[in-house]
Amino acid sequence: MSLLTNSLLLVLREILEAAVLLGLLWNYTNFRQLSMRWLWWAxxxxxxxxxxxxxxxxxxxxxxDGSGQELLSAALHILVYFPVLVLLAGIYGGLSSRLAEKIMSLVLIAAAVREGSEILIYLGAFTQLEAQRNMVWLGAFIGAGIGISAGVLVSALIHNLSRPIAILLVGVLLSFVASGMMMxxxxxxxxxGLLPYSSSVYSTEWLISERSILGQLLYAVFGYDSEPTRTQMALYLTCLALALALLFSADKVHWGRDETPQ
Amino acid sequence: MRIRVLSGFWLLPLILCGSLDVKAAPEFTIELQNHLFSPNEVEIPANTKVKLRIINKDAMPEEFESYELNREKIVAGGASITVFIGPLPPGEYPFFGEFNPRTAQGRVIVR
Known part of the structure:
Protein backbone atom coordinates (compact mmCIF):
# COMPACT_ATOMS: atom_id res chain seq x y z
CA MET A 1 0.00 0.00 0.00
CA SER A 2 1.48 3.39 -0.99
CA LEU A 3 2.05 6.16 1.54
CA LEU A 4 -0.68 8.21 -0.13
CA THR A 5 -3.27 5.40 0.12
CA ASN A 6 -2.27 4.56 3.67
CA SER A 7 -2.57 8.18 4.75
CA LEU A 8 -5.89 8.55 2.92
CA LEU A 9 -7.39 5.45 4.56
CA LEU A 10 -6.08 6.24 8.02
CA VAL A 11 -7.50 9.76 8.03
CA LEU A 12 -10.75 8.67 6.35
CA ARG A 13 -11.29 5.96 8.95
CA GLU A 14 -10.69 8.38 11.81
CA ILE A 15 -12.86 11.16 10.37
CA LEU A 16 -15.74 9.07 9.06
CA GLU A 17 -17.15 8.09 12.44
CA ALA A 18 -17.20 11.69 13.72
CA ALA A 19 -18.56 12.98 10.37
CA VAL A 20 -21.46 10.50 10.30
CA LEU A 21 -22.21 11.16 13.97
CA LEU A 22 -22.14 14.91 13.32
CA GLY A 23 -24.49 14.43 10.36
CA LEU A 24 -26.95 12.57 12.58
CA LEU A 25 -26.71 15.21 15.32
CA TRP A 26 -27.21 17.97 12.75
CA ASN A 27 -30.48 16.32 11.70
CA TYR A 28 -31.44 15.86 15.36
CA THR A 29 -30.85 19.59 15.86
CA ASN A 30 -33.01 20.37 12.82
CA PHE A 31 -36.04 18.29 13.62
CA ARG A 32 -35.95 19.31 17.28
CA GLN A 33 -35.64 22.92 16.00
CA LEU A 34 -32.61 23.56 18.19
CA SER A 35 -29.86 26.09 17.69
CA MET A 36 -26.58 24.98 16.08
CA ARG A 37 -24.58 27.08 18.54
CA TRP A 38 -23.56 23.91 20.43
CA LEU A 39 -21.37 22.97 17.46
CA TRP A 40 -19.46 26.25 17.56
CA TRP A 41 -18.17 25.70 21.05
CA ALA A 42 -17.94 21.88 20.91
CA ASP A 65 0.23 0.94 35.05
CA GLY A 66 0.50 1.39 31.28
CA SER A 67 -3.22 1.08 30.56
CA GLY A 68 -3.88 4.81 30.26
CA GLN A 69 -4.55 4.90 26.51
CA GLU A 70 -7.04 2.06 26.63
CA LEU A 71 -8.85 3.24 29.74
CA LEU A 72 -9.14 6.82 28.51
CA SER A 73 -10.36 5.69 25.08
CA ALA A 74 -12.82 3.22 26.61
CA ALA A 75 -14.14 6.02 28.84
CA LEU A 76 -14.56 8.26 25.78
CA HIS A 77 -16.51 5.51 23.98
CA ILE A 78 -18.75 5.03 27.01
CA LEU A 79 -19.16 8.81 27.17
CA VAL A 80 -20.74 8.65 23.74
CA TYR A 81 -23.14 5.78 24.46
CA PHE A 82 -24.89 6.98 27.61
CA PRO A 83 -25.59 10.56 26.45
CA VAL A 84 -26.92 9.10 23.18
CA LEU A 85 -29.45 7.12 25.26
CA VAL A 86 -30.71 10.40 26.72
CA LEU A 87 -30.96 11.90 23.22
CA LEU A 88 -32.94 8.87 22.04
CA ALA A 89 -35.33 9.08 24.99
CA GLY A 90 -35.96 12.74 24.14
CA ILE A 91 -35.95 12.43 20.37
CA TYR A 92 -39.61 13.47 20.07
CA GLY A 93 -39.36 16.15 22.76
CA GLY A 94 -39.41 15.94 26.53
CA LEU A 95 -35.77 16.99 26.69
CA SER A 96 -35.09 20.69 27.16
CA SER A 97 -33.32 22.43 24.27
CA ARG A 98 -30.43 23.53 26.47
CA LEU A 99 -29.86 20.01 27.83
CA ALA A 100 -30.12 18.46 24.36
CA GLU A 101 -27.50 20.91 23.05
CA LYS A 102 -25.15 20.19 25.96
CA ILE A 103 -25.50 16.45 25.45
CA MET A 104 -24.82 16.74 21.72
CA SER A 105 -21.67 18.75 22.48
CA LEU A 106 -20.51 16.07 24.90
CA VAL A 107 -21.14 13.31 22.35
CA LEU A 108 -19.24 15.13 19.61
CA ILE A 109 -16.30 15.98 21.88
CA ALA A 110 -16.01 12.41 23.20
CA ALA A 111 -16.24 10.95 19.68
CA ALA A 112 -13.74 13.37 18.14
CA VAL A 113 -10.95 13.47 20.75
CA ARG A 114 -9.45 10.01 20.21
CA GLU A 115 -9.75 10.11 16.43
CA GLY A 116 -8.54 13.71 16.25
CA SER A 117 -5.49 12.98 18.39
CA GLU A 118 -4.53 9.98 16.26
CA ILE A 119 -4.64 12.13 13.11
CA LEU A 120 -2.50 14.78 14.82
CA ILE A 121 0.04 12.17 15.99
CA TYR A 122 0.19 10.63 12.52
CA LEU A 123 0.60 13.93 10.67
CA GLY A 124 3.04 15.20 13.29
CA ALA A 125 5.21 12.10 12.82
CA PHE A 126 5.79 12.92 9.17
CA THR A 127 6.27 16.67 9.57
CA GLN A 128 10.07 16.33 9.81
CA LEU A 129 10.34 13.90 6.89
CA GLU A 130 10.40 16.17 3.88
CA ALA A 131 10.41 13.38 1.28
CA GLN A 132 7.21 11.82 2.61
CA ARG A 133 5.44 14.82 4.08
CA ASN A 134 3.70 15.97 0.92
CA MET A 135 2.32 12.51 0.11
CA VAL A 136 1.04 12.07 3.66
CA TRP A 137 -0.60 15.50 3.70
CA LEU A 138 -2.17 14.97 0.28
CA GLY A 139 -3.57 11.59 1.34
CA ALA A 140 -4.83 13.10 4.61
CA PHE A 141 -6.47 15.96 2.74
CA ILE A 142 -8.26 13.59 0.34
CA GLY A 143 -9.25 11.25 3.19
CA ALA A 144 -10.64 14.14 5.23
CA GLY A 145 -12.53 15.38 2.16
CA ILE A 146 -14.13 11.98 1.53
CA GLY A 147 -15.02 11.56 5.23
CA ILE A 148 -16.60 14.99 5.50
CA SER A 149 -18.45 14.47 2.18
CA ALA A 150 -19.86 11.17 3.51
CA GLY A 151 -21.12 12.97 6.61
CA VAL A 152 -22.70 15.71 4.49
CA LEU A 153 -24.28 13.10 2.21
CA VAL A 154 -25.81 11.21 5.16
CA SER A 155 -27.15 14.50 6.54
CA ALA A 156 -28.62 15.58 3.20
CA LEU A 157 -30.23 12.20 2.48
CA ILE A 158 -31.91 12.11 5.89
CA HIS A 159 -32.88 15.78 5.67
CA ASN A 160 -34.84 15.09 2.48
CA LEU A 161 -36.94 12.33 4.04
CA SER A 162 -40.34 12.92 5.62
CA ARG A 163 -40.06 14.04 9.25
CA PRO A 164 -41.31 10.80 10.95
CA ILE A 165 -39.02 8.63 8.83
CA ALA A 166 -36.07 11.00 9.33
CA ILE A 167 -36.51 10.93 13.12
CA LEU A 168 -36.76 7.14 13.16
CA LEU A 169 -33.73 6.72 10.90
CA VAL A 170 -31.60 9.13 12.96
CA GLY A 171 -32.64 7.26 16.12
CA VAL A 172 -31.84 3.83 14.67
CA LEU A 173 -28.48 4.96 13.22
CA LEU A 174 -27.52 6.68 16.49
CA SER A 175 -28.33 3.42 18.31
CA PHE A 176 -26.06 1.41 16.01
CA VAL A 177 -23.20 3.93 16.05
CA ALA A 178 -23.27 4.32 19.85
CA SER A 179 -23.52 0.55 20.45
CA GLY A 180 -20.61 0.03 18.06
CA MET A 181 -18.57 2.46 20.13
CA MET A 182 -19.38 0.47 23.27
CA MET A 183 -18.12 -2.64 21.49
CA GLY A 193 -6.24 -7.73 30.16
CA LEU A 194 -9.16 -6.38 32.17
CA LEU A 195 -11.68 -8.84 30.78
CA PRO A 196 -11.68 -12.62 31.20
CA TYR A 197 -11.07 -14.72 28.11
CA SER A 198 -14.06 -15.38 25.92
CA SER A 199 -13.99 -17.18 22.59
CA SER A 200 -15.27 -15.83 19.26
CA VAL A 201 -18.96 -16.31 18.60
CA TYR A 202 -18.66 -16.47 14.82
CA SER A 203 -16.47 -15.32 11.97
CA THR A 204 -17.61 -13.17 9.06
CA GLU A 205 -14.04 -12.73 7.84
CA TRP A 206 -14.95 -14.70 4.67
CA LEU A 207 -17.73 -12.21 3.92
CA ILE A 208 -16.25 -8.84 4.90
CA SER A 209 -12.63 -8.96 5.97
CA GLU A 210 -11.57 -6.42 8.58
CA ARG A 211 -8.54 -5.76 6.38
CA SER A 212 -10.72 -4.72 3.41
CA ILE A 213 -11.60 -1.07 2.86
CA LEU A 214 -15.29 -1.85 3.48
CA GLY A 215 -14.39 -3.71 6.68
CA GLN A 216 -12.30 -0.78 7.91
CA LEU A 217 -15.07 1.72 7.14
CA LEU A 218 -17.71 -0.46 8.82
CA TYR A 219 -15.42 -0.72 11.85
CA ALA A 220 -15.06 3.06 11.91
CA VAL A 221 -18.78 3.79 11.81
CA PHE A 222 -20.47 0.78 13.43
CA GLY A 223 -17.60 -0.90 15.32
CA TYR A 224 -17.70 -3.89 12.93
CA ASP A 225 -15.70 -6.87 14.16
CA SER A 226 -15.45 -9.94 11.95
CA GLU A 227 -14.71 -12.22 14.93
CA PRO A 228 -16.36 -10.76 18.03
CA THR A 229 -15.95 -12.49 21.38
CA ARG A 230 -18.92 -13.62 23.45
CA THR A 231 -18.37 -10.74 25.90
CA GLN A 232 -18.25 -8.17 23.09
CA MET A 233 -21.34 -9.60 21.40
CA ALA A 234 -23.34 -9.84 24.63
CA LEU A 235 -22.54 -6.24 25.51
CA TYR A 236 -23.21 -5.02 21.97
CA LEU A 237 -26.62 -6.70 21.80
CA THR A 238 -27.55 -5.45 25.29
CA CYS A 239 -26.54 -1.89 24.41
CA LEU A 240 -28.32 -2.00 21.06
CA ALA A 241 -31.50 -3.48 22.56
CA LEU A 242 -31.51 -0.82 25.29
CA ALA A 243 -31.03 2.01 22.79
CA LEU A 244 -33.71 0.73 20.42
CA ALA A 245 -36.11 0.08 23.31
CA LEU A 246 -35.69 3.69 24.45
CA LEU A 247 -36.18 4.94 20.90
CA PHE A 248 -39.35 2.94 20.32
CA SER A 249 -40.78 3.69 23.76
CA ALA A 250 -40.21 7.40 23.07
CA ASP A 251 -42.01 6.87 19.76
CA LYS A 252 -44.95 5.15 21.47
CA VAL A 253 -45.25 7.87 24.11
CA HIS A 254 -45.11 10.51 21.38
CA TRP A 255 -47.83 8.97 19.17
CA GLY A 256 -49.93 8.07 22.21
CA ARG A 257 -49.77 11.73 23.23
CA ASP A 258 -50.73 12.88 19.72
CA GLU A 259 -53.75 10.60 19.57
CA THR A 260 -55.05 11.68 22.95
CA PRO A 261 -58.28 13.65 22.33
CA GLN A 262 -57.91 17.29 23.32
CA MET B 1 -29.76 7.17 35.95
CA ARG B 2 -30.81 3.72 37.10
CA ILE B 3 -29.85 2.27 33.73
CA ARG B 4 -26.41 3.89 33.92
CA VAL B 5 -25.73 2.46 37.37
CA LEU B 6 -26.86 -1.03 36.35
CA SER B 7 -24.69 -1.03 33.22
CA GLY B 8 -21.66 -0.07 35.28
CA PHE B 9 -22.20 -2.94 37.73
CA TRP B 10 -22.59 -5.36 34.85
CA LEU B 11 -19.02 -4.71 33.74
CA LEU B 12 -17.44 -4.74 37.20
CA PRO B 13 -17.32 -8.52 37.84
CA LEU B 14 -15.89 -9.05 34.34
CA ILE B 15 -13.13 -6.54 34.99
CA LEU B 16 -12.28 -8.11 38.36
CA CYS B 17 -12.10 -11.60 36.81
CA GLY B 18 -9.93 -10.31 33.97
CA SER B 19 -7.42 -8.54 36.19
CA LEU B 20 -6.64 -11.82 37.98
CA ASP B 21 -5.24 -13.50 34.78
CA VAL B 22 -3.03 -10.53 33.96
CA LYS B 23 -0.62 -10.87 36.88
CA ALA B 24 0.52 -14.36 35.83
CA ALA B 25 0.86 -13.61 32.09
CA PRO B 26 4.30 -14.43 30.59
CA GLU B 27 6.00 -11.45 28.92
CA PHE B 28 7.45 -11.21 25.39
CA THR B 29 9.36 -8.19 24.07
CA ILE B 30 9.44 -6.80 20.55
CA GLU B 31 11.59 -3.85 19.54
CA LEU B 32 10.88 -1.40 16.77
CA GLN B 33 13.86 0.21 15.09
CA ASN B 34 14.10 1.86 11.65
CA HIS B 35 10.42 0.93 11.23
CA LEU B 36 11.20 -2.80 11.54
CA PHE B 37 10.02 -5.14 14.28
CA SER B 38 12.70 -7.24 15.93
CA PRO B 39 12.11 -10.09 16.29
CA ASN B 40 9.50 -10.03 13.56
CA GLU B 41 8.23 -13.43 14.65
CA VAL B 42 7.27 -14.14 18.21
CA GLU B 43 6.39 -17.64 19.30
CA ILE B 44 3.97 -17.91 22.20
CA PRO B 45 2.26 -20.86 23.89
CA ALA B 46 -1.26 -21.83 22.83
CA ASN B 47 -4.22 -21.18 25.13
CA THR B 48 -2.24 -18.81 27.35
CA LYS B 49 -2.73 -15.14 27.96
CA VAL B 50 0.55 -13.31 27.29
CA LYS B 51 1.88 -9.80 27.68
CA LEU B 52 3.55 -8.21 24.64
CA ARG B 53 5.90 -5.35 25.41
CA ILE B 54 6.67 -3.20 22.37
CA ILE B 55 9.67 -0.89 22.67
CA ASN B 56 9.87 1.85 20.05
CA LYS B 57 13.51 2.83 19.52
CA ASP B 58 12.63 5.19 16.68
CA ALA B 59 12.01 8.87 17.29
CA MET B 60 8.79 8.61 15.29
CA PRO B 61 5.60 7.30 16.91
CA GLU B 62 4.03 4.11 15.55
CA GLU B 63 0.71 2.34 15.93
CA PHE B 64 0.93 -1.35 16.72
CA GLU B 65 -2.02 -2.94 14.97
CA SER B 66 -3.36 -6.40 14.23
CA TYR B 67 -6.75 -7.30 12.76
CA GLU B 68 -6.26 -10.96 13.67
CA LEU B 69 -5.37 -10.17 17.29
CA ASN B 70 -7.92 -7.34 17.43
CA ARG B 71 -5.36 -4.95 18.87
CA GLU B 72 -4.35 -1.33 18.16
CA LYS B 73 -2.25 0.98 20.29
CA ILE B 74 -0.02 3.95 19.60
CA VAL B 75 3.53 3.86 20.93
CA ALA B 76 5.26 7.23 21.15
CA GLY B 77 8.81 7.68 19.83
CA GLY B 78 11.40 6.36 22.31
CA ALA B 79 8.69 4.85 24.52
CA SER B 80 7.14 1.44 25.15
CA ILE B 81 3.66 -0.03 25.46
CA THR B 82 2.12 -3.21 26.79
CA VAL B 83 -0.60 -5.20 25.04
CA PHE B 84 -2.23 -8.38 26.31
CA ILE B 85 -3.14 -11.09 23.81
CA GLY B 86 -4.76 -14.49 24.03
CA PRO B 87 -5.47 -17.12 25.09
CA LEU B 88 -5.23 -18.08 21.42
CA PRO B 89 -5.54 -21.35 19.49
CA PRO B 90 -2.48 -22.45 17.45
CA GLY B 91 -1.97 -20.42 14.29
CA GLU B 92 -0.31 -17.34 12.83
CA TYR B 93 -1.44 -13.84 13.70
CA PRO B 94 0.12 -11.01 11.65
CA PHE B 95 0.68 -7.55 13.09
CA PHE B 96 2.01 -4.33 11.57
CA GLY B 97 2.85 -0.70 12.26
CA GLU B 98 0.01 1.36 10.89
CA PHE B 99 2.16 4.43 10.24
CA ASN B 100 4.74 2.42 8.25
CA PRO B 101 2.87 -0.69 7.10
CA ARG B 102 5.25 -1.51 4.24
CA THR B 103 8.23 -2.14 6.51
CA ALA B 104 6.89 -2.64 10.03
CA GLN B 105 5.45 -6.15 9.79
CA GLY B 106 5.59 -9.21 11.95
CA ARG B 107 3.59 -12.12 13.24
CA VAL B 108 2.77 -13.94 16.41
CA ILE B 109 3.07 -17.70 16.03
CA VAL B 110 1.00 -19.64 18.50
CA ARG B 111 2.08 -23.28 19.08
Missing amino acids: TPIALGLSFLYATNLGTVTDLF QGVSLLDQV
Missing part, protein backbone atom coordinates in the same frame (compact mmCIF):
# COMPACT_ATOMS: atom_id res chain seq x y z
CA THR A 43 -15.60 21.98 17.88
CA PRO A 44 -12.80 24.08 19.43
CA ILE A 45 -13.01 22.09 22.67
CA ALA A 46 -12.72 18.81 20.71
CA LEU A 47 -9.74 20.17 18.75
CA GLY A 48 -8.07 21.50 21.90
CA LEU A 49 -8.49 18.21 23.78
CA SER A 50 -7.26 16.23 20.74
CA PHE A 51 -4.13 18.39 20.67
CA LEU A 52 -3.67 17.92 24.42
CA TYR A 53 -4.04 14.14 24.09
CA ALA A 54 -1.64 13.99 21.12
CA THR A 55 1.05 16.07 22.80
CA ASN A 56 0.82 14.11 26.06
CA LEU A 57 0.57 10.62 24.59
CA GLY A 58 3.50 9.28 26.63
CA THR A 59 2.01 10.52 29.89
CA VAL A 60 -1.43 9.15 29.02
CA THR A 61 0.07 5.75 28.07
CA ASP A 62 1.91 5.44 31.40
CA LEU A 63 -1.19 6.11 33.50
CA PHE A 64 -2.81 3.18 35.35
CA GLN A 184 -14.87 -0.85 20.61
CA GLY A 185 -14.60 0.27 24.24
CA VAL A 186 -14.93 -3.33 25.47
CA SER A 187 -12.27 -4.44 23.01
CA LEU A 188 -9.93 -1.85 24.55
CA LEU A 189 -10.55 -3.21 28.05
CA ASP A 190 -9.71 -6.69 26.73
CA GLN A 191 -6.46 -5.32 25.28
CA VAL A 192 -5.18 -4.39 28.75
